[in-house]
Amino acid sequence: MKIIDTIALILIIIGAINWGLIGFFNFNLVSAIFGEMSIVSRVIYALVGISGLWGIKLIFDRD
Numbered sequence: 001m002k003i004i005d006t007i008a009l010i011l012i013i014i015g016a017i018n019w020g021l022i023g024f025f026n027f028n029l030v031s032a033i034f035g036e037m038s039i040v041s042r043v044i045y046a047l048v049g050i051s052g053l054w055g056i057k058l059i060f061d062r063d
Contacts, residue, residue: 005058011051018048 034040
């Protein structure tokens, strides 16, 4: 599960950076790279969302 945790954290960081760019500069990096709500953008948003939910598990994981 260590690899899944690492991938989830990377995607959470990407999502946080994207939201920071939106908040500070009104610039959506995912849309700029992959297009406005293209299939790839939607997959990235879905993966970031799933990673956020996985992050809840990481909070309570005490390995």
